[in-house]
Amino acid sequence: MHELFDHTADLGLRIRAGDLDTLFTEAGACLLACMVDDPATVLARESQTLAIAGTDREYLLFDWLRELLHRSDEARMLWCRFDVRVTATGLTATILGEPFDQTRHLLSREVKAITYHGLKIEDVAGGFLAEVIVDI
Amino acid sequence: MIFLLGALCAPVVNLLVEIEMAKGVYSGPLEQVDPNCYRIPKSYRADMRVDGLVFANARLMESIRHDQALEQVANVATLPGIQVGSFAMPDIHWGYGFCIGGVCATDPAEGGVISPGGVGYDINCGVRLVKTNLFLDDVKPHLRELIKALFYSVPSGVGRSGKYKFDPKETRKLMGEGVRFAIDRNLGVPQDLLHTEANGHIDGGDPEEVSDHAVKRGSDQCGTLGSGNHFLEVQVVDQVCDAEVAEAFGLELNQICVMIHSGSRGLGYQVCDDALAAFRDAPGKYGIVLPDRQLACAPVDSPEGKKYIAAMRAAANFGFTNRQLLMQQTREVFAGVFGRPWTDLGMDLLYDVAHNIAKLEEHTVEGKLKKVWVHRKGATRAFPADHPELPEAFQKTGQPVIIPGDMGRASWVLVGQPGSMARTFGTTCHGAGRAMSRTAAVKDAVGRRIDKELEARGVIAMSSSRQGLAEEQPRAYKNVDHVVEVVHDAGLSKKVARMRPIGVIKG
Numbered sequence: 092m093h094e095l096f097d098h099t100a101d102l103g104l105r106i107r108a109g110d111l112d113t114l115f116t117e118a119g120a121c122l123l124a125c126m127v128d129d130p131a132t133v134l135a136r137e138s139q140t141l142a143i144a145g146t147d148r149e150y151l152l153f154d155w156l157r158e159l160l161h162r163s164d165e166a167r168m169l170w171c172r173f174d175v176r177v178t179a180t181g182l183t184a185t186i187l188g189e190p191f192d193q194t195r196h197l198l199s200r201e202v203k204a205i206t207y208h209g210l211k212i213e214d215v216a217g218g219f220l221a222e223v224i225v226d227i
Numbered sequence: 228m229i230f231l232l233g234a235l236c237a238p239v240v241n242l243l244v245e246i247e248m249a250k251g252v253y254s255g256p257l258e259q260v261d262p263n264c265y266r267i268p269k270s271y272r273a274d275m276r277v278d279g280l281v282f283a284n285a286r287l288m289e290s291i292r293h294d295q296a297l298e299q300v301a302n303v304a305t306l307p308g309i310q311v312g313s314f315a316m317p318d319i320h321w322g323y324g325f326c327i328g329g330v331c332a333t334d335p336a337e338g339g340v341i342s343p344g345g346v347g348y349d350i351n352c353g354v355r356l357v358k359t360n361l362f363l364d365d366v367k368p369h370l371r372e373l374i375k376a377l378f379y380s381v382p383s384g385v386g387r388s389g390k391y392k393f394d395p396k397e398t399r400k401l402m403g404e405g406v407r408f409a410i411d412r413n414l415g416v417p418q419d420l421l422h423t424e425a426n427g428h429i430d431g432g433d434p435e436e437v438s439d440h441a442v443k444r445g446s447d448q449c450g451t452l453g454s455g456n457h458f459l460e461v462q463v464v465d466q467v468c469d470a471e472v473a474e475a476f477g478l479e480l481n482q483i484c485v486m487i488h489s490g491s492r493g494l495g496y497q498v499c500d501d502a503l504a505a506f507r508d509a510p511g512k513y514g515i516v517l518p519d520r521q522l523a524c525a526p527v528d529s530p531e532g533k534k535y536i537a538a539m540r541a542a543a544n545f546g547f548t549n550r551q552l553l554m555q556q557t558r559e560v561f562a563g564v565f566g567r568p569w570t571d572l573g574m575d576l577l578y579d580v581a582h583n584i585a586k587l588e589e590h591t592v593e594g595k596l597k598k599v600w601v602h603r604k605g606a607t608r609a610f611p612a613d614h615p616e617l618p619e620a621f622q623k624t625g626q627p628v629i630i631p632g633d634m635g636r637a638s639w640v641l642v643g644q645p646g647s648m649a650r651t652f653g654t655t656c657h658g659a660g661r662a663m664s665r666t667a668a669v670k671d672a673v674g675r676r677i678d679k680e681l682e683a684r685g686v687i688a689m690s691s692s693r694q695g696l697a698e699e700q701p702r703a704y705k706n707v708d709h710v711v712e713v714v715h716d717a718g719l720s721k722k723v724a725r726m727r728p729i730g731v732i733k734g
Contacts, residue, residue, distance in 0.1 A: 098664060164493065
């Protein structure tokens with residue numbers, strides 16, 4: 092599950108999941124929830140694959156969200172579905188979404204950057220808890 | 228056409244919100260130095276190299292204690308090469324690495340570092356004030372038409388691109404030349420250069436150090452306002468505090484001015500983002516132990532430091548040029564509404580200041596003249612009279628300092644004072660400072676019509692964002708009068724004139 096939390100001028104993402112694959116998947120969905128009024132309006136029409144190397148899981152989460160943001164910015168895409176595999180050396184993913192369509196998608200915020208502030212992934216009962224602050 | 232805000236509540240209801248700020252109440256030592264300054268002694272933590280010095284009075288300090296900002300002041304005090312103190316202005320609030328309102332100076336000769344968090348994501352976010360020869364009675368009959376024309380002509384809002392589109396080569400040229408790029412294309416006059424900090428161009432920028440991704444993000448955004456707390460405001464001077472300086476600045480009671488607050492848009496953000504990625508391993512490489520990852524830094528003279536400085540300066544030039552193009556579009560709108568060239572309307576630029584920047588400046592430290600890197604993160608330069616970096620127009624007075632408040636109450640023009648050079652490396656506050664998180668402000672707006680409340684105060688507001696007006700409502704900010712009082716009483720910058728908004732456009 093994912094939720095957004097308050098931070099003075101910006102926004103926090105909090106994600107809970109039983110395993111890392113699901114954690115990263117939910118993080119992608121949480122990022123979309125920051126950006127658009129109604130994530131359900133974004134359809135999985137196009138797909139891309141990506142791979143990110145990294146052994147530190149917190150930096151890997153940061154790099155994952157940063158890459159999603161880059162791919163949103165560059166091609167004006169919105170990403171709504173994620174199939175992520177996290178390993179000891181990085182992750183691979185297939186991401187699905189569609190181009191931004193102002194007749195259907197209401198942008199609620201501009202996520203300008205993923206930050207390191209308060210970045211964490213903790214082992215908790217039942218799995219993992221992650222927090223990331225985004226600059227809006 | 229004022230956007231209704233009732234429907235904006237629905238998405239907020241879907242969010243689970245915790246008030247993060249309450250978790251960060253500062254419980255460390257705070258010694259009052261004088262009525263407008265508090266010290267966090269370096270003995271508070273073993274890793275602090277200098278004291279923290281927070282410019283605030285007792286009233287402001289009550290709320291300042293309640294987020295993590297004071298701990299961030301202590302964190303900055305650990306940076307290598309830091310000189311004298313880790314400073315914070317009275318509009319202090321929590322930020323990334325450095326607090327907003329945070330200031331420090333580092334000496335390269337002592338292993339001083341450069342920290343992107345000490346500049347901010349929005350490199351050269353800043354503000355300019357444009358004068359007119361119009362008065363309130365001239366504008367009142369045309370105000371709604373004027374605000375509507377500004378709203379439709381000056382691009383604002385999330386993801387919004389502008390009418391000026393530059394290919395990557397032109398964007399890099401723009402970064403290399405700064406405001407001169409616009410002047411050469413008749414998008415302003417040479418006088419605008421003299422009335423911009425650093426003449427609208429910081430030397431030593433290298434556009435080639437700016438990534439292709441950053442260039443792409445900026446290519447259609449120069450001349451756009453952006454979103455969040457950026458705005459374009461039509462204001463009326465409602466108080467003159469220093470008649471002599473006001474006259475020198477060309478300000479008088481009931482005069483109409485335009486204030487523009489914006490920065491380097493997606494380009495600057497990407498430069499900071501790229502730098503933080505590049506600096507990820509730098510602290511370890513250079514033996515720097517940081518209490519906060521977001522304080523990522525490298526020695527000024529390191530390859531990482533030099534690359535960032537070159538890119539940051541280029542991005543800063545983009546920011547100056549962005550505000551130049553915003554001003555030029557504003558001038559054209561006024562000309563259209565009032566049926567006269569903008570030059571006949573006296574739309575001269577008073578000054579443009581950066582409030583997210585790091586600059587190499589000469590300052591006296593313990594009796595010695597030193598070149599230090601002054602980081603201003605939500606803080607404004609405030610050079611006094613006779614400073615060699617100021618143009619002739621401000622040699623006798625000191626530089627204008629433009630301080631935006633909130634859209635319901637007021638903004639200020641101050642003038643730099645010698646106290647800033649003595650106490651804060653030539654720095655003063657930058658604005659009102661947030662008192663409420665964005666989400667809290669949106670919750671607070673439930674059941675209210677912010678647009679109507681503003682109109683009742685005599686402010687016509689137009690916003691392209693469902694949540695924008697709620698997030699930026701006056702209650703979300705500290706009272707800028709209280710902030711300015713502190714820097715005035717502390718001798719950092721003196722009050723010259725106060726302006727109240729009568730129309731605002733927001734992203």
